Amino acid sequence: MSLVEISGLNVGYVRHRHIQPAVTGLDLTVGQGEVVAIVGESGSGKTTTGNALIGLLPSNGRITAGSILVDGVQTARANERTLRRLRGSTIGLIPQDPMVGLNPTKRIGAQIAEAVKLRGIGGPAVPRQVLDHLAQAGVPEPELRARQYPHELSGGLRQRVLIAIALAGRPKLIIADEPTSALDVTVQKRILDHLGGLVREQGISLLIITHDLAVAADRADRVVVMRQGRKVDEGDPATILTAPREGYTRQLIAAAPRLAHHGQLQAHFDVRDEPAPDPILTLTGVGKTFAVDDPRRGRRGFNALEDVSVTVPRGRTHALVGESGCGKTTTLRIALGLESATTGSVVLDGTEISGLSWRGMRPLRRKAQLVHQDPFATLDPKFTVRQSVTEPLVSFRIGDRRSREARARDLLDQVALPAAYLDRLPAELSGGQRQRVAIARALALEPRLLLLDEPVSALDVLVQEQILRLLADLQQRLGLSYLFVSHDLSVVAEIAHTVSVMNAGRVVEQGPVAQVFSDPRSTYTRELIDAVPGRRAAA
Amino acid sequence: MIRYLVGRVVQAAAVLWAAFTLTFAILYLLPSNPMQLQLAAAGIQEDSLTPEQYAAMKHRFGLDESIAAQYWHHLTGVLHGDFGDSLTQQVPVTDLIGARIGPTLLLSVCAAVVSLVAGSALAYLATFVRRNPVRIVLTRLPALGASFPQFFIALFLIQFLSFQLGWLPATGTQGAQSLIMPVLTISVVTSSVLAQVLIKSFDQTLSQPYVVTARAKGLSRTAVHLKHAFRNAALPAMTILGVIVGLTVTSSIVVETVFTREGVGKLAQEAVLAQDVPVVLAVVTLAATVFVTVNLIVDLLYPLLDPRISHTPEVVPV
Incomplete structure (x- = not known):
């Protein structure tokens, strides 16, 4: 018998007294020591499946049909007592976003100790095991980190x-819900390698939930593709990638550049x-220093940028790549005049x-506009699309009511949204539609240069x-x-020259x-390229 | 950290000075005749004085100085703990307040403690209970409590507990029993305000991903609520603590008047009616001091409760 046996599972969310289905007729098994990946877009029901498995559906979530057997125990519609006994000790969870997954007011050690104590361990054995688990998870200097x-x-x-x-609960199954989506590629690779090694060593089953087919194909023994609450494809990675049964799976493969080009990162433009062409923006020898006032280590200087020279040629795309903290956002803010070098x-x-003052900078703002990373935070929730898109025009006193209305329609047309959307609020739009609105707003002043800060990473x-494709067009x-x-x-690789x-x-x-990308000279670039998932597909 | 402390203390002092000055300005713009009040209190008929005598009296009371000089006189006096003499009663203001501050302090401290306990308990229950109707009632309760005027609650309590049931004395300052209704009157409002903020904060905290992490460990709901949610939920509510303690002090004016308790609040009410400017000035300054001190304490405690403030290096551009 498999460790997890899900059959005919239906899960829905209660909204306005109706149950909206999120998962429909799902059959899924996870064997002892097996690594299974569920792949799907947001709204595909992959996270709902994981939550149902561990009994942590939100309060409006309902399991309406089917059964979930974990280690022989029925968890669908089980009471809190039964579920609590399973959580931690049979099923462990690695949640989605590490930045918010830990209690900010509790020390690391104490948070791990809770899980250790639930196993019935007490006394001096607790701190010892906490340090063991930290070391196992690959945390350097565990004594320091615990404090x-x-x-x-x-x-x-x-x-x-x-x-x-x-790990501290010694589970038989770990559910990893988008375990590394919020992390840099090299960190992502190291952590997934480590996690893969651990589960194999300890014979733990692993259920990876991810939106990234490349990650799934690299890591799993079996891949399950979900769409709109249903399982649409299933098989071992090689079969899924070489002979996908569903058109949808094919679309996913095509959208993952590395999978599409047999494990290669292929540049779209070759210049x-x-x-x-002559440059529109030139940064020469830019440096930025911050003073860090550390209560324990005292005051010291910190160079966020050192001798950065970047050129953006007219009509082309120049990309800044690097991991978090490398200074790419600071460079962007300096280029936009929001921060001085x-x-x-x-x-x-x-x-x-x-060296320009705010007032001196203002006319130049029409030439360069910014598109943010998070489409959910970039639009004022109380502004209609019309207000958002025409705000730059109002701010620069361009045109009158009628010409602004015409311009708003033009702009929406440019980003391929129907004019009927002008009266909508951001809450009524999907992430992709919001990002289109943000782009339309950036285009309102007819800028020559757009500064795009991770414009697609939240999508x-x-x-x-x-x-x-819209940006290229x-x-x-x-x-x-x-x-x-x-x-x-x-x-x-897809967008930049x-x-x-x-x-x-x-x-x-x-x-x-x-x-x-084809002939990296620095070892760091090579490391970055190697960390991009989707390499197993080449083999 | 030292800079943060000094900055906060200087800020508090500046607020106090501003409160004093503003009150002084308002009180001296009032259409009143301090000489008349002084003379009436001393039992002297204004008509019986010769102009020379009148001028001499005016000089004695310090009322012949310019307003700026009077302001300076008062300010330096206050810095030395001297609020001058009451106009209507010929005693130093500090003595008047000293005699009345005990009952008010007791009332405020009791009301603050009760509000804190009741507000937190209500918020805890409202977010812990899972049965929908009970939950709805509990979460709506604070809005109801916060919207009752205090004099109404006081009158209701007197009518019910004193006149109908005869359990508690309707008025007076004597004994612990006389404290119960005034404390209740104040804390219904303040605990409701606190509960409102806390419930919202709890709801937000409980939807945080780290709560899922805690539950996935296998912790019980009680443990998650107490060990993970409470401290994080209490942090945003800390800022309102200063307001709540301040409210218990200012509420004493209404409550002491209704329950005829001999406290500073009642003194303030009497002083306003009698246009006894030095007393009013002193009471307002005292209330401002309490407000500022409590808020200062909250500001200084905050970094201790939130490690993200005390354990984070400060970054500034050079």
Whole structure:
């Protein structure tokens, strides 16, 4: 008998006295020591399945039919007592976002100790086991970390702590819900490697829930593809990738650049032999220093950027890639004049902007506009689409009511949204639609340059694909230039002409994407490329 | 950290000074004749005085100085703990307040403690209970409590507990029994305000991913609620604590008047009616001091309760 046997499972959420189905007729098994991945977009029911398994559905979630057997115990419609006995000791959970998965007011050690004590361990054995679990999860200096608070740890370390908590219950099954989506690629690779090793060593079954088919294909023994609450495809990774039964699976493969090109990161544009057009934005020798006032280590200087030189040619896309904390967002803020550089010069469309006052900067703001990472936070929830899109025009006193209305319709048309959306509020739009509105707003002032800060990383793969296509199309039609910040090399390969790879506040490599990605000269770039998931597909 | 402390203390002092100055300005703009009040209190007929005598009296009371000089006089006096003499009763204001502060302090402290306990308990229950009707009633209760005027609650309590049941004395300052109804009157409102903030905060905290992590460990709901949710939920509510303690002090004016308790609140009410400017000035300054002190304490406690403030290095551009 398998460790997990789900059959005919229906789960729904109660909304306005009706049950909206989230999972329909799901059959799924996870064997002893097996690694299974559920792949799907947001709303596919993958997370609901995981929550139902561990009995942690939100209060409006209902299991309406079917059965879930975990280690021989029925958990569908089981009472809290039965579920509590399973949680931690039979099923462990590694939650989605390590940045918010730990209690901010409790020390790391205490949070792991809770899980250890639930096993009936007491006394001096508790701290010893806490340190053991931390070390097992690959946390360096466990004694120090146990005494720290979550916010003092990086995202990668916090995810390792969450793994330690899951391990501390000695479970037979670990559910990992998007365990690394919030992390950098190299950290993601290291953590997934480590987790994979641990479960194999200890014979734990692993259920990975992910939106990323490449991650699933790299890590799992068996891949299950879900869409709109139903299982649409299932099989071992090689079969899924080479002979997908469903059109939907094929779409997912096509949207994962590395899978589509047999494990290669293939640049979409090759500008190796073309002369670069004259630049719209040039950063030369830019440096930025912060003073850090650490209560324990005293005051010290910290160089966020050192001697960064970046050029964005007209009509092209220059990408800044690197891991979190490498300085790419600071570079972007300096390019936009939101932050001033400590040293160096910034020239936007022929004008030196470093040292300009807020007032002096204002006319230049029309030339460069920003699109944010999070489409859910970038729009004012109380503004209709019309208000959001026309706000820049109102702010610069351009046109009257009627011409602004016409412009708003134009702009929506440019980002392929129907004019009927003008009266909608952000809450009525999907993530992809919101990002389209954000792009329309950025285009309102007819800028020459768009600064795009991770514009697709919060979106589902298929939606990512659509937004990238829209951006490429806009660039061609309007002659726009982009400075594109991303941590995702596969996205960069798709949209950018040239790239700067950043690490610890410095540019380590620069050049056409086609050259840098196929023949990286720095070891850091090579490490980044190796960490992009989807390599197993090549084999 | 030292800079943070000094900054907070300086800020508190500035607020106090501003409160004093504003009160002084308002009181001296009032259409009143302090000489008349002084003379009436001393039992002297204004008509019986010669202009020379009148001027001499005016000089004695310090009322012949310019307003700026009077302000300076008062301010330096206050810094030395001297609020001058009451206009209507010929005693130092500090003595008057000293005699009345005991019952008010007792009332405020009791009301603050009861509000804290009752508000937290209500919020805890309202978010812990899973049965829907009970939950709805509990979460709506604070809105009801916060919207009753205090004099209404006081009159209701007197009518019910004193006149009908005869359990408690309707008025007076004597004994613990006389404290019960005034404390109840104040805490119905303040505990409701606290509960409202806490319930909202609890709801937000309980939807945080780390609560899921805690439950996935196998912890019981009680343990999750107490060990994980409570402290995090209490943090945003801390800021309202200063307001609540302040409310218990200012509420004493209404409550002491209704229950005829001999406290500072009643003194303030009497002083306002009699236009006894030095007393009013002193009471307002005292209330401001309590407000500022409590808020200062909250500000200083906050970093101790939230490690994200005390354990985070400060980053500033050079």
